[in-house]
Amino acid sequence: MDDPVLLTGAGGRVGQAILSQLADEYDWRLLDREPIPETRRHGVPESATVVADVTDEAAVANAMADCGAVIHLAGDPRPDAPWDSVLANNIDGTQTVFSAAADTGVEKVAFASSNHAVGAYETDDRTPEMYRTDDDYRLDGTELPRPSNLYGVSKASGETLGRYYHDHTDLDVVCVRIGNLTEGHPPREYERGQAMWLSHRDCARLFDRCLRADYDYEIVYGISDNDRKYYSIERAKDVLGYEPVDNSAAYTFEGEPKDAVDGE
Numbered sequence: 550m551d552d553p554v555l556l557t558g559a560g561g562r563v564g565q566a567i568l569s570q571l572a573d574e575y576d577w578r579l580l581d582r583e584p585i586p587e588t589r590r591h592g593v594p595e596s597a598t599v600v601a602d603v604t605d606e607a608a609v610a611n612a613m614a615d616c617g618a619v620i621h622l623a624g625d626p627r628p629d630a631p632w633d634s635v636l637a638n639n640i641d642g643t644q645t646v647f648s649a650a651a652d653t654g655v656e657k658v659a660f661a662s663s664n665h666a667v668g669a670y671e672t673d674d675r676t677p678e679m680y681r682t683d684d685d686y687r688l689d690g691t692e693l694p695r696p697s698n699l700y701g702v703s704k705a706s707g708e709t710l711g712r713y714y715h716d717h718t719d720l721d722v723v724c725v726r727i728g729n730l731t732e733g734h735p736p737r738e739y740e741r742g743q744a745m746w747l748s749h750r751d752c753a754r755l756f757d758r759c760l761r762a763d764y765d766y767e768i769v770y771g772i773s774d775n776d777r778k779y780y781s782i783e784r785a786k787d788v789l790g791y792e793p794v795d796n797s798a799a800y801t802f803e804g805e806p807k808d809a810v811d812g813e
């Protein structure tokens with residue numbers, strides 16, 4: 550991707566995982582409703598940042614001018630977020646981003662969806678076994694949404710907005726159902742979180758592929774190559790060329806690297 554890339558929600562956790570490793574790889578434009586301090590811009594100049602809400606149509610369209618791609622992360626990430634917040638920040642904001650991308654000639658949008666778009670597959674009769682290594686239950690991205698909460702509904706809505714804009718405009722769209730991003734180690738003492746762990750470096754590797762690969766409309770899971778898993782990453786590997794390097798099995802249940810524990 551030679552053209553500039555707009556990263557919305559750049560100041561947040563996922564944005565930082567991406568920027569901290571890919572700052573030098575692209576001509577970034579950063580958008581966030583909060584000013585992004587220099588320490589979180591990773592060398593991207595302040596002149597390439599926009600402080601704006603993603604529901605602001607004019608500001609979003611301006612920020613996207615000349616961009617070839619968008620990574621859309623901005624939104625309310627709380628699984629227990631109330632409806633008024635997800636309606637404005639996640640659904641309205643995502644529609645604004647897709648619409649502006651289609652209008653301004655952006656080629657592709659990578660949309661940050663979530664495990665919570667499909668959280669209700671985790672039924673009482675499947676859990677906790679499905680979180681474990683020896684269970685072969687897999688979601689692969691072809692299943693219908695089954696949201697765990699209203700936040701998950703907003704993410705399923707974003708995926709459908711992406712489908713709509715892909716089918717009716719020239720936009721290519723990949724929806725990444727992100728698992729649980731943590732830095733340095735998988736979520737501690739949390740089976741479900743360890744099954745859907747996305748390390749910082751795999752997060753950057755995956756979104757890098759979202760910018761470089763050719764696709765039409767895709768839904769993929771965004772997790773590391775964990776031994777424990779109930780999300781297939783085959784589609785992300787096949788279509789995007791995703792090559793994860795981390796695995797929560799390399800850590801103890803408490804989150805310590807096993808090689809460090811073994812070496813004691």
Ligand SMILES: NC(=O)C1=CN([C@@H]2O[C@H](COP(=O)(O)OP(=O)(O)OC[C@H]3O[C@@H](n4cnc5c(N)ncnc54)[C@H](O)[C@@H]3O)[C@@H](O)[C@H]2O)C=CC1
Nearest residue numbers: 558560561562563582602603623624626661663727729730
């Ligand atoms: N962190 C995780 O493990 C996961 C994150 N996601 C999704 O990834 C995206 C980013 O999540 P995080 O980085 O964890 O959240 P975060 O809260 O750390 O970052 C979100 C960023 O978006 C900005 N923002 C929020 N609403 C905005 C609006 N209306 N206009 C402009 N900027 C706005 C915030 O100021 C913040 O900098 C979210 O869409 C979230 O739903 C999905 C699954 C897992």
Ligand SMILES: O=C1O[C@H](COP(=O)(O)O)[C@@H](O)[C@H](O)[C@H]1O
Nearest residue numbers: 626627628663664665728729742
């Ligand atoms: O979508 C998201 O999912 C992760 C994992 O969910 P959790 O219910 O296991 O915490 C969450 O940490 C993140 O904030 C959210 O945006």
